[in-house]
Amino acid sequence: MKDFYGLNLKNLLEKAPVGVIIHRWNTCIVYANPTALRLFGLTIDQIIGKDTFDPKWSFVDDAGKQLQLEDYPVNKIKRTQEPIQNEIIGVVSSTQEQPRWLMVNAYMEGDLNSDNRSIIVSFNDISDFKQLYFFSDIVENTQDIVIVCEADNIKYPTGPKIIYVNKAFETLTGYKKDEVIGETPRILQGDLTDKEAMSRIKIALTNNQAVTETLLNYDINGRPYWIEMNIIPLKNKYGEVTHFGAIERDVSERKFHLEQLQFRNQELKALKSELEQLVQERTVELQKAKEKLEKIAFLDPLTNIPNRRFFIDQTHRLIKSCNRRQLSIAFGLLDIDDFKLVNDTHGHDAGDLILKELANYLRVFFRADEAYCRYGGEEFAFTVVIERAADLEIITARLINGIRDLKVSVNGHDLSVTASAGFKLCHPSYGVDFEKEMKQADVALYQSKKNGKNRATILK
Numbered sequence: 420m421k422d423f424y425g426l427n428l429k430n431l432l433e434k435a436p437v438g439v440i441i442h443r444w445n446t447c448i449v450y451a452n453p454t455a456l457r458l459f460g461l462t463i464d465q466i467i468g469k470d471t472f473d474p475k476w477s478f479v480d481d482a483g484k485q486l487q488l489e490d491y492p493v494n495k496i497k498r499t500q501e502p503i504q505n506e507i508i509g510v511v512s513s514t515q516e517q518p519r520w521l522m523v524n525a526y527m528e529g530d531l532n533s534d535n536r537s538i539i540v541s542f543n544d545i546s547d548f549k550q551l552y553f554f555s556d557i558v559e560n561t562q563d564i565v566i567v568c569e570a571d572n573i574k575y576p577t578g579p580k581i582i583y584v585n586k587a588f589e590t591l592t593g594y595k596k597d598e599v600i601g602e603t604p605r606i607l608q609g610d611l612t613d614k615e616a617m618s619r620i621k622i623a624l625t626n627n628q629a630v631t632e633t634l635l636n637y638d639i640n641g642r643p644y645w646i647e648m649n650i651i652p653l654k655n656k657y658g659e660v661t662h663f664g665a666i667e668r669d670v671s672e673r674k675f676h677l678e679q680l681q682f683r684n685q686e687l688k689a690l691k692s693e694l695e696q697l698v699q700e701r702t703v704e705l706q707k708a709k710e711k712l713e714k715i716a717f718l719d720p721l722t723n724i725p726n727r728r729f730f731i732d733q734t735h736r737l738i739k740s741c742n743r744r745q746l747s748i749a750f751g752l753l754d755i756d757d758f759k760l761v762n763d764t765h766g767h768d769a770g771d772l773i774l775k776e777l778a779n780y781l782r783v784f785f786r787a788d789e790a791y792c793r794y795g796g797e798e799f800a801f802t803v804v805i806e807r808a809a810d811l812e813i814i815t816a817r818l819i820n821g822i823r824d825l826k827v828s829v830n831g832h833d834l835s836v837t838a839s840a841g842f843k844l845c846h847p848s849y850g851v852d853f854e855k856e857m858k859q860a861d862v863a864l865y866q867s868k869k870n871g872k873n874r875a876t877i878l879k
Contacts, residue, residue: 492525679706
């Protein structure tokens with residue numbers, strides 16, 4: 420073989436990472452390089468001189484079905500006299516349960532009419548790739564959320580970086596893959612996310628350990644939801660942790676029912692001597708109390724729109740979103756003109772009715788991804804994403820004109836009101852501080868009042 424193939428070629432084949440087997444035309448094996456011997460689990464003495472039939476191993480096709488002898492690569496070349504390119508087959512031996520997957524290329528060497536023809540077959544081990552391909556289909560279509568992050572940097576604020584999310588992640592969070600690849604899972608967390616749980620996760624990742632936690636996350640529109648996550652370290656074939664995989668499930672409904680059940684059980688222990696009807700009545704009362712507390716926590720009781728607490732939380736999330744998307748954001752304050760005079764003239768009931776009508780108008784005026792609230796008294800606040808600076812002037816004009824056109828019926832009379840507003844336009848490149856920007860909006864509001872009311876002033 421050395422004289423026929425040349426010394427340099429033989430040295431190359433001996434060191435090649437691809438398995439190479441050379442058959443005579445009668446399929447008898449005359450050469451196999453070390454990579455081929457390793458792939459088939461044979462020694463040189465066990466393979467040289469053998470033909471394609473050997474009870475120690477067999478081939479299967481891409482679907483796992485055993486190949487017939489005539490469809491083995493060497494026999495297929497002999498039968499068709501056509502080369503084989505990138506055909507995937509598996510080799511199964513008596514010592515292994517799962518096939519080793521190979522990409523096969525083969526061709527005939529020599530004169531078509533000569534008995535000295537050879538068949539050269541090369542095998543490339545693609546087992547890792549095929550297994551990854553198989554499992555990616557499962558992961559992509561599972562109903563559980565799957566996130567994969569790099570493990571080389573988990574420090575705040577840049578790491579760990581997301582490199583993969585599946586369809587279930589997009590459905591739950593509203594984020595698209597290209598919006599979160601390169602980001603950190605912290606974009607899903609907010610001020611109410613459990614800091615102790617986050618600390619436990621950080622410790623586990625630092626130590627390359629698995630961890631299970633339940634966290635409060637927020638979707639792209641700020642809707643809160645509870646997630647149960649199992650984070651596991653992913654290792655390469657050398658045993659090194661290269662990534663972390665998180666398998667997550669939305670448990671909002673389950674957590675809600677669990678909390679409700681725990682609370683109800685406590686009540687049952689306290690009222691165990693009461694009849695079932697009394698327990699049911701008490702449960703209804705508790706549910707109403709819970710709804711009332713939630714309403715107090717997030718909604719203004721008079722106008723039924725978000726209160727200051729909820730507005731601040733939403734605005735901080737909006738600031739993060741604008742920083743990520745490099746969009747401008749406007750902070751606004753609006754105050755009803757001469758509201759004290761309305762109360763003094765028509766009574767506080769009329770004033771309350773005006774506040775409600777204005778709140779209804781704001782609910783329709785602002786989009787779902789913008790934040791607004793009753794800030795206090797007759798004052799309202801809002802934050803708006805601005806793509807172009809000129810858009811803010813259009814928005815403020817619509818807002819002031821729309822309020823001017825409102826008609827509030829009080830004791831058979833239609834009352835009209837006007838409002839003054841102040842806006843502060845910010846760009847994330849310059850840094851955005853909530854308290855500072857709201858004070859600037861208040862300065863702009865004061866200028867509107869000073870300049871005759873019924874107008875909006877924009878500070879840039």
